[in-house]
Amino acid sequence: MSKRTEKTIVDIAEELNLSVSTVSRALNDHPNISAKTKEKVKKMARKMGYRPNTMAAGLRNNKSKTIGLVVPRISMFFPATISTVIQNKLQEHGYNLLICQSNDSYEQEIALADTLYSARVDALAVSTTLYTTDFSHFDVFIENNIPLVFFDRVPKDYNVKVIKGDDYLGGLTVTKHLIERGCKDIVHISGPLTCNLYIERVAGYKSALQQHKIPFKKSRIFYHELTRENALQTCEKIFAQQPYPDGIFAANDTTAITILEYCRKIKLRVPEDIKIAGYSNDPRTEIITPSITSVDQYPALMGEKVAAALLELLQQSKPVQQKYNEEIIPIKLIARASTEGPVVKVRGKKK
């Protein structure tokens, strides 16, 4: 294991023949220090391997200019887009972003919260795992006045800023769209109900059925982690017996794409025999044939709101007062070939 002899600001001051206070102020971007001196000091600090954390113990109030981000999976289109927007916005204000992925493991999320706390982030943004219902591993941030913002997958009763999509409206809109295109027997494939957004999409699905007087059947709804493997297993179940559904609303696009490929394999025509809709507007939904109807969740807008919320909390000069405060990002149905067909008259309430 590595042995380090940590350098202090005293070493930098000696090396540059400057006073310790000048070095300290240069490193902290004090306005009285010239840009040239700041650059010289920072360059030497880098060269000497100086780490700000090794500052004298008395300096309790040091800022790392680093912000932490925890997302379920960096490879998914939606969190990847949000992460990049957050990073670009924060960078404009001199912050660097440390990204961690929980891989939808609750234990991993706890470990990452600890890791980012120890890495001394100035603020933290989180989209939780599918299974996070206890948020106490983030208490340490609140207790230490470190700004905390949740987005997309969020808590309900926790004193934090929350920025989320309109998942109820999303579920309602997709299901109504399928009904208006003639579907009468719609399967919904949902994520686990430990996660807020799936509860809401399911509620939207049920509301749409009810509004159109289509009976809700428990057997037409499936819950699992929305992976390709799970989608294939669910297809085996759905198409094991007649009658087949005439519409499928999948709560993510990976599932919708997998179902489309499965239907192709068993010679079901999409959209003629069965209509398919996904969620999140992953670019793959546009390039596949037929293209797949999905829901745009405006990830760039969500990323901007998250960055703005973090910056606002960071600018508070007093200890940060975190309280529950919800902001809703709109959604938009993107109708594509996978749900094409004549608009049919449907029973139920007029819009």
Added chain:
Amino acid sequence: MSKRTEKTIVDIAEELNLSVSTVSRALNDHPNISAKTKEKVKKMARKMGYRPNTMAAGLRNNKSKTIGLVVPRISMFFPATISTVIQNKLQEHGYNLLICQSNDSYEQEIALADTLYSARVDALAVSTTLYTTDFSHFDVFIENNIPLVFFDRVPKDYNVKVIKGDDYLGGLTVTKHLIERGCKDIVHISGPLTCNLYIERVAGYKSALQQHKIPFKKSRIFYHELTRENALQTCEKIFAQQPYPDGIFAANDTTAITILEYCRKIKLRVPEDIKIAGYSNDPRTEIITPSITSVDQYPALMGEKVAAALLELLQQSKPVQQKYNEEIIPIKLIARASTEGPVVKVRGKKK
């Protein structure tokens, strides 16, 4: 800004009525401490907001059990897959991963190297920006014996472990495949030559032409950041005048997909009128119609090798001896519909 009163192990010891050395050893997973005590201490440490970095200044040799990763873009299939494999492997050994994306900005990469150094990572893995030719911002890791591994986009003359794809063979294989499918006028779209792997893919492209006695034309090669926007601009140039090329080898899949869509728009048939191949085997190449020929770079294998290299360096008990040491990951051509056609007899060397 937040004011923190940092807690020390002394505070934790007092709170739990344990000795300071027991708390210290529990936090450092010492084998003599019971799992129960470790859990109790860690829980209290978390509750009290204890950060390991605030350990007594004498403890120079503390490990963060955290590893840093810098990649160009987390949203790209190839680095996202590698990152996830690295994370999973390191987690098995008790390490958490902090991921940073440079967005292909050299300045940003320098800032992130500083940030991860300050975050006290125990080791660092890097895939550089397209423009990184000076690697001195990573010197501080080498000088302080912090293991450093580069992958995919790597330096040539820098004393580090390097794990890379066989990009020369990749460029050669794709170009030969196009020639064997009848292409005689092949455009190559490359990334900037500041980045090692594009130099090698271009060399492979040129070798294949030479082997088949097809003259190399400077006007048939384009260099840019391989974004969708750049691909569209390049299409405008390529198809502004006849004769059109009969084959295009794009150095990434985003570019190949964009070209395919462009050809569709101008009513060129793929593969009949023009054949298209990409690079990296992004899942999108498989779902688009026609599916696109690409090169599998075995990202999971590369991720495993990177994790293994990090762990090996971390296990060295003496100061880490970093020296240039290259490991090559194989490639495999994945032939798909976009290059289909009869295999033609071609001039040049036999295989």
